[in-house]
Each structure stands twice: as structure tokens, then as C-alpha cells.
Amino acid sequence: MIKQGVSLKTYNSFGVAAEAALFAVAKTIEDLQFILKDQRFASAWILGGGSNTLFCETPKTPIIQLAISGIEITEEQGDEVVIKAGAGVNWHELVLWSLEKGFGGLENLALIPGNVGAAPIQNIGAYGVELQDVFESCTLVNRNDQSVETYDKVACQFGYRDSIFKRELKHKAVITDVCLRLKKENYRLNTSYGAIAQLFTSKGISTPSPKEIADVVIDIRTTKLPDPKQLGNAGSFFKNPIVDHDQFEQLKSSFPDIPHYAQSNQNYKIPAAWLIEQVGLKGTRKGDVGTHKHHALVLVNFGNASGDDIKVFSQMVQQAVEERFDIRLQPEVNFCC
Ligand SMILES: Cc1cc2nc3c(=O)[nH]c(=O)nc-3n(C[C@H](O)[C@H](O)[C@H](O)COP(=O)(O)OP(=O)(O)OC[C@H]3O[C@@H](n4cnc5c(N)ncnc54)[C@H](O)[C@@H]3O)c2cc1C
Structure with missing residues (x-):
């Protein structure tokens, strides 16, 4: 269960080389409790698929x-079903499993x-849907005393790419x-996202199935x-910044074309990709790190960049955007x- 000197290169989607002096795998809650009791793991980093981690x-x-x-159905009532999936289940496999059963709710979050x-850590979201829209509860182990607790949606305090796990409960x-409440029929589908809506209109489909939406999302x-x-x-790499009304008005007077999305509380979300593009950093490369030529917000490892190289590059992007936009x-x- 516990190994020493493990290469992390294949455990992170950046593909950067790194080595963990100690590496443990928890296949059950009991494994996890056992590992957490070992003082050497008191401040250990928790790893899932490594697709949002920079080593x-x-x-x-x-x-x-x-x-x-493990994936199981824990409750079925009327047109609703609650499913429970283990933390180590691949997210997209869960989406495919739910679609095969004819359940709706996860289609926009495919792939x-x-x-x-x-998934709850940053309340994953895509194409107009967030995890919190289907979230029922999650089980967690307290790292201090290894006690097991259940957190419901309110307790998780979800926000845009945010939850209590990024704040008070960090580490x-x-x-x-994780338990999710899905629909067996009378689906609540979201096709409002531009590219999805256009595709269905062009195909003449007015009421797509969850599977058809997932297929389109996977295609896109x-x-x-x-x-x-x-x-x-x-x-x-970065979150889309949210600015308050006054800051937005100032930005708009200097940059009349600034794209923005009004939020519920008089705040505005600004696409980070646009800000990066405006400072001329879309498609920029320094050594083996850069921003993707079509996606300014995606930092890429062109080959042998280290985690530190990527970190330094990200700081350069932050500085350039801050100097120009004060964000x-x-x-x-x-x-x-
Ligand atoms: C190509 C690409 C596209 C992406 N598109 C999207 C997108 O559309 N929407 C979106 O929201 N995200 C997206 N992401 C980011 C990523 O997929 C999500 O953040 C995902 O939830 C990360 O899962 P992971 O298991 O790889 O997390 P990891 O990278 O392993 O961990 C992420 C964080 O969560 C913590 N953590 C992991 N597991 C646990 C656990 N069981 N308990 C407590 N803490 C834990 C880690 O310590 C770390 O802080 C994308 C990433 C890539 C590479």
C-alpha cells in the first residue's frame, strides 16, 4: 500500500516529471484511515486523476x-434516482454509466x-451545468481524527469553481x-450553451435525449x-475573474468591448482567456511552456517543462494581466x- 520514490509523471495531466518520496494508495475508507493515522502522511497531498494538479x-x-x-444506486423514487460512486471512479466512466442506464443530469459534464x-472540490462545471445541480451528498474522512462524516449540498457551500473544500476544509x-440525484425521466436538460444549441437547431432536434447531449458535448x-x-x-489554468459593479464600469470605460457575463449579485464574470489574449499572450511559448494557440487559458507543456517552469510562466501571465487590467x-x- 505504501511505496517510496514513485515517479508522478504519469499521475498528472501536465505530464511533468516529479517524484514522491512516499506514495500510498487507498482502495477503501479503512485503508485511508490507516494511512492517515501514520504520522508521515499527516500533511499528505490527496491525489485523484491529477488533471487539475501541478507538481x-x-x-x-x-x-x-x-x-x-464502485458505482451503485442507493435510492429510487418517482422519476428520481440517487447514485453513489467511489472517489476513485473515473468521472467520465460514471457519466457513461449513468447514460447507459437512461439517467439524465450528467450529460453536459461528459469527458x-x-x-x-x-469533482466537488472545485464544483466541476461545463456547458451551463455544474456538479452542484445534481449533487446530493458526499462522505468524507476528517484528516485529524479519521472520523467519517456526510456533507450535503448546503454544507459543501458550492460556488463558481469553488466549495468549502477549497476554503475552510482545505487539506x-x-x-x-459522492452521491448524485439524477432523473430517470422528465429530464431537466440544459442546451442553452451556444455551440450545443446551434448544433441541435441545425440538426432539427428540439428535444434531445441526455445521450444526444452528451454525444454533442463529447464531439465539441x-x-x-x-x-x-x-x-x-x-x-x-485560471478561473474567470468576477469583478464587482464599480470595477466593471471602470473596465468598460477603458475597454468598451470587454466581454462579460452578468452574475446574480451585480457582479460580472470576465473571460480570463480574453484578458490573456489582450496582453498578447495567446499562443506564446517560452521554452517548453506556453499558452495554447487556440485557447489562451490553457497552459501547455510542449515536452519537457517542469512544474516550476509552468508555475513561473503562470506568474508572468498573472503579472501581465494585472498590469493592464488591474485584475x-x-x-x-x-x-x-
Ligand atoms: C483537458 C482538460 C479539460 C478540463 N475541463 C474541465 C471542465 O470543463 N470543467 C471543470 O470543472 N474542470 C475541467 N478540468 C479540470 C479537471 O478535470 C477537474 O478539476 C477534475 O475534477 C480534477 O479531477 P482529478 O481527479 O484529476 O483531480 P486532481 O488533480 O487529482 O486533484 C485536484 C484537487 O482536488 C484534491 N482532491 C482530489 N481528490 C480528492 C479527494 N478525494 N478528497 C479531497 N481532495 C481531493 C487534490 O488534492 C487537488 O487539490 C479539465 C482538465 C483537463 C486536463
């Missing part, structure tokens, strides 16, 4: 990989890399399974996003250094 060359912390498997246990809890993602197996990356981009990616 420095020598992470100072040991690693615990969550490999708890997001990573594992189930990490304090390990998610071991496969053609548009760089595959980490070909080009190391972690998807969006500090916040990384979506988690640094394990």
Missing part, C-alpha cells in the same frame, strides 16, 4: 492516491478528466464517495480541447509544491 519537481508532501471504486472524489478532509470537447495525452495540460487572475489548478 513541482520534488513535492514536499507525501501523496495519497484515492482509488476507491471532464479526473475522478469522482475531486482537512478527504472525500471518499474532442475537437476543441487539447488532449493531455498529446499535449500536457490541465484544462483552464489578479486566480489559478484554478492546484499547486503541489
Whole structure:
């Protein structure tokens, strides 16, 4: 269960070389509790699929990989069903499993890399849907005393790419399974996202099935996003910044064309990709690190970049955007250094 000197290169979607002095795999809650009781793992880094993690060359912390498997139906009532999946289940496999059963709710979240246990951490989202829209609860192990607790949607305090696990519970809890409430019929489908809506209109489909939506999402993602197996990356490197009304008005007076999305509380979300493009950094390369030529927000490893190289490059991007727009981009990616 515990190994020494493990290469992390294949455990992160950036494909950067790094080595963990200590590496443990938890296949059950009991494994996890046992590992957490070992003082050497007191401050260990929790690893899922490594698709949102940037490793420095020598992470100072040991690693615990969550490999708890299993998907089951725990409740069925009327047109709803609750499913439970272990933290180590691959997210996209869960989506495919749910679609095969005819369940709706996860279709827009198809093909997001990573594992189930990490999904609540940043409230994964894509194409107009977020995890919180289907989230029922999750089980977590408290790292201090190894007690097991259940957190419901309210307790998780979800926000845009955010949850309690990125704030008060950061490094304090390990998610071991996630329960999702899906629909067996009377689906609540979301086809509002531009590219999805256009495709269905052009195909003359007015009420697509969850599977048809997932197929379109998979098509769009496969053609548009760089595959980490070909080009190391972690998807969006930064979150889209949210500014308040006053800051937005100032920005708009200086940059009348600034794209923006009004939020519920008089705040505005600004696409980080646009900000990066405006400072001339779309498709820029320094050594083996750069921004993708079609996606300014995606930082890529062209070959042999180290985690530190990527970190330094990301800081250069942050600085350039801040100097021009007075906005500090916040990384979506988690640094394990
Ligand atoms: C090509 C590409 C496209 C992407 N597209 C999207 C997208 O559309 N939407 C989106 O939201 N994200 C996207 N991402 C980011 C990524 O897929 C998600 O953040 C995903 O949830 C990460 O899962 P993981 O298992 O790989 O997490 P990891 O990288 O292993 O971990 C991420 C964080 O969660 C913590 N963590 C992991 N598992 C647990 C656990 N069981 N308990 C407690 N903490 C844990 C880790 O310590 C780390 O801080 C994309 C990434 C790539 C590479």
C-alpha cells in the first residue's frame, strides 16, 4: 500500500516529471484511515486523476492516491434516482454509466478528466451545468481524527469553481464517495450553451435525449480541447475573474468591448482567456511552456517543462494581466509544491 520514490509523471495531466518520496494508495475508507493515522502522511497531498494538479519537481508532501471504486444506486423514487460512486471512479466512466442506464443530469459534464472524489472540490462545471445541480451528498474522512462524516449540498457551500473544500476544509478532509440525484425521466436538460444549441437547431432536434447531449458535448470537447495525452495540460489554468459593479464600469470605460457575463449579485464574470489574449499572450511559448494557440487559458507543456517552469510562466501571465487590467487572475489548478 505504501511505496517510496514513485515517479508522478504519469499521475498528472501536465505530464511533468516529479517524484514522491512516499506514495500510498487507498482502495477503501479503512485503508485511508490507516494511512492517515501514520504520522508521515499527516500533511499528505490527496491525489485523484491529477488533471487539475501541478507538481513541482520534488513535492514536499507525501501523496495519497484515492482509488476507491464502485458505482451503485442507493435510492429510487418517482422519476428520481440517487447514485453513489467511489472517489476513485473515473468521472467520465460514471457519466457513461449513468447514460447507459437512461439517467439524465450528467450529460453536459461528459469527458471532464479526473475522478469522482475531486469533482466537488472545485464544483466541476461545463456547458451551463455544474456538479452542484445534481449533487446530493458526499462522505468524507476528517484528516485529524479519521472520523467519517456526510456533507450535503448546503454544507459543501458550492460556488463558481469553488466549495468549502477549497476554503475552510482545505487539506482537512478527504472525500471518499459522492452521491448524485439524477432523473430517470422528465429530464431537466440544459442546451442553452451556444455551440450545443446551434448544433441541435441545425440538426432539427428540439428535444434531445441526455445521450444526444452528451454525444454533442463529447464531439465539441474532442475537437476543441487539447488532449493531455498529446499535449500536457490541465484544462483552464485560471478561473474567470468576477469583478464587482464599480470595477466593471471602470473596465468598460477603458475597454468598451470587454466581454462579460452578468452574475446574480451585480457582479460580472470576465473571460480570463480574453484578458490573456489582450496582453498578447495567446499562443506564446517560452521554452517548453506556453499558452495554447487556440485557447489562451490553457497552459501547455510542449515536452519537457517542469512544474516550476509552468508555475513561473503562470506568474508572468498573472503579472501581465494585472498590469493592464488591474485584475489578479486566480489559478484554478492546484499547486503541489
Ligand atoms: C483537458 C482538460 C479539460 C478540463 N475541463 C474541465 C471542465 O470543463 N470543467 C471543470 O470543472 N474542470 C475541467 N478540468 C479540470 C479537471 O478535470 C477537474 O478539476 C477534475 O475534477 C480534477 O479531477 P482529478 O481527479 O484529476 O483531480 P486532481 O488533480 O487529482 O486533484 C485536484 C484537487 O482536488 C484534491 N482532491 C482530489 N481528490 C480528492 C479527494 N478525494 N478528497 C479531497 N481532495 C481531493 C487534490 O488534492 C487537488 O487539490 C479539465 C482538465 C483537463 C486536463
